[in-house]
Amino acid sequence: MSVSSPQFNTQWGTSSSNRQARQLHLVSRGMTLVTGLATFFVIAILLTVLADIVYHGWSALSWNFLFSGIGTDSFESGQLGLLPMMIGTVFKVFLMTLVVMPVGVITALYLTEYANPQSLLTRMIHSAVNNLAGVPSIIFGLFGWGFFIKFMGVGLDEAFSPNNPEPVWGKPAILWASMTLAIMTLPVVIVTTEEALKSLPDGLRYASYALGASRLQTLFKVLLPQAMPGILTGAILAIGRAAGEVAPLLFTGAAYYTAAYPWKLNDEFMDLGYHIYILATQSPDVENTTPVAYATVLVLLALTLGLNLMTILIRARIRHRYKQYQAVDG
Amino acid sequence: MDKLFELGMAGIASSATIFIFLIFLFVVKEALPVFLGHVDTSKGGEILSPDQLERMNPGDVKEYLELTNEQYRRLDQDALRLMMEVKYQAAQDMATDPQAGLNTASWEHMIFPYQWTGYEQPGYIWQPVSSVPKFNLIPLLIGSLKTTLVALLFATPLALGAAVFVSQLCPSRFREWIKPSIELLAGIPSVVLGFFALMVLAGFLDRVFGVQTQLNASVAGIALGLAVIPIIFSISEDALSSVPRHYSESALALGSSPWFAAWKVVIPAAFPGIVAAIVLGFGRAIGETMIVLMASGNASIVSWNLGDSTRTMTATIAAEMAETVFGDPHYRILFMLGVMLFVITFCSNWIAGVVIQRLKHKMEAAG
Secondary structure: OOOOOHHHHHHHOOHHHHHHHHHHHHHHHHHHHHHHHHHHHHHHHHHHHHHHHHHHHHHHOOHHHHHOOOOOOOOOOOOOOOHHHHHHHHHHHHHHHHHHHHHHHHHHHHHHHHOOOOOHHHHHHHHHHHHHHHOOHHHHHHHHHHHHHHHHHHHHHHHHOOOOOOOOOOOOOHHHHHHHHHHHHHHHHHHHHHHHHHOOOHHHHHHHHHOOOOHHHHHHHHHHHHHHHHHHHHHHHHHHHHHHOOHHHOOOOEOOOOOOOOOOOOOOEOOHHHHHHHHHHOOOOHHHHHHHHHHHHHHHHHHHHHHHHHHHHHHHHHHHHHHHHHHHHO | OHHHHHHHHHHHHOHHHHHHHHHHHHHHHHHHHHHHOOOOOOOOOOOOOHHHHHHOOHHHHHHHOOOOHHHHHHOOHHHHHHHHHHHHHHHHHHOOOHHHHOOOOOHHHHHOOEOOOOOOOOEOOEEOOOOOOEEOOHHHHHHHHHHHHHHHHHHHHHHHHHHHHHHHHOOHHHHHHHHHHHHHHHOOOHHHHHHHHHHHHHHHHHHHHOOOOOOOHHHHHHHHHHHHHHHHHHHHHHHHHHOOHHHHHHHHHOOOOHHHHHHHHHHHHHHHHHHHHHHHHHHHHHHOOHHHHHHOEOOOOOOOOOOOOEOOHHHHHHHHHHHOOOOOHHHHHHHHHHHHHHHHHHHHHHHHHHHHHHHHHHHHHHO
């Protein structure tokens, strides 16, 4: 279809092509408006969700609620504070980070700095990373149960404490939950680190080699420090994702209620996200738990969105620096 | 030394590949007997009278009562006898129901309707905890497809509209803050979206449309849509932005308006990427758990009515795993649902991945 221009119409001017031009102009304006409205609507939804949670959550939030300890029951809204869930969430995320960061960063380093991009192994790793990112979170839960608890945990128990009637490792535990989350967030770390390394100009590498540095020295002294903001972004994204994820924890370690803080690797733990699910769906006394649930949601949301905002800021800074590189290179 | 280091790195780098393989292996492993038809709910085995306990050796007792070593160690003789009596009694009761002898975990009963006692007509029933457990998968499949469909119908127009607007039509100073804020939506945990659906959306839709059950497929679907919007948006926005600038500039130079340049030139060029975005959105929607678990009402009904409460495959796994016994038919069938989900999402990811890769090459060549 041809798109007629107004100038031509005045020259060759027939009234029908004039009308057509006007119609096209209207369609064009209308569709711009429609897509703009779609954008506006999406942002409005986002703001509505945030506003509702902040509005209802803020009034139920207090220092005492945030930093008080364990009550006697999951639903005793007056007594139970968020401290156990926050400790559980932080502990879980910490363990996960310890595992996922080295594995993810080394994978990305291998892919960008060592591997031949056309080799079968590289392509296999890339497609595995892609597919891992799309596996539903509940499948990670099933996997965590089948692999970590029933295979590794039970295996450890049979090897080291065969006479112990209580399972030590072959049960849901914070370690297994964190490992499951680590596998789930691995693609995030790999992809962001890869991007960070790829965006470094080759000039950096050549300059380092030209000064006589070995490959390892270049890696540790030049590339990694330069890519640090990008790697940090990956870590924060992974933490943000893991902090709010509930489905993989259902069978691997999150507890309805624990009387003590988790401080051993094989303890079960209370988790902010799982606690929201419990408060929202299992409460016998909805009236009283709703404000508490809102406050819990607010805390989780502040945590995850805060982390996300941080990545946006870091990325803006990286982009700024990348522009400087381009200026130098060009 | 350097060579060794490289080898070690390659080993660690393969871990992603190994994990995806392990995930498949361990989920399939638990479900394999169902696929092969080795799970049999009718096989109660031989029923022994409780008096025979004294004459049995511990290994047989353990096997008969389906106990693990540690459970057996904690039970004394009286407890074992009680368990045998319970089992004996249950078998006596079962004998009165002619359907007790059916193998309900066979493919026939998992797919086709059956005339169960107590029901008016043959039906697709998912009722895993019952004297005759019923494992028909059709209600769960319909539930998953229904909510996913609503999610895509809700999310696709909004996300694509926003993607076209942000990448082609809006001034760049708006783009810089619109894009991150839509992507912020992806940072909201699904349990929070589920909570919002439960507390606000359900009541809102009830007031507007007046549905029968407050928690239903459309509430869950719309909340799922919120989770899917950022995925469809960012992937199709990427695809649209990857179309070289000179494509749209040529159209503009020929006198086209920005909208027609986008509609006639940029969107057709990026079309595969847009399809890939929707496919990925589908994969995400069908695999999402917490939103549907909280907002869909979780009743396993066969109905395409969007106002009915519904139960998806993911929510079924999440809700029922805790009540299964390790290794029993129910447990294995839940893992089989997991395998089905895994295969569905794996395929949709793979297709989308291939499409996006091809588009990228094409656009790089064109640019």
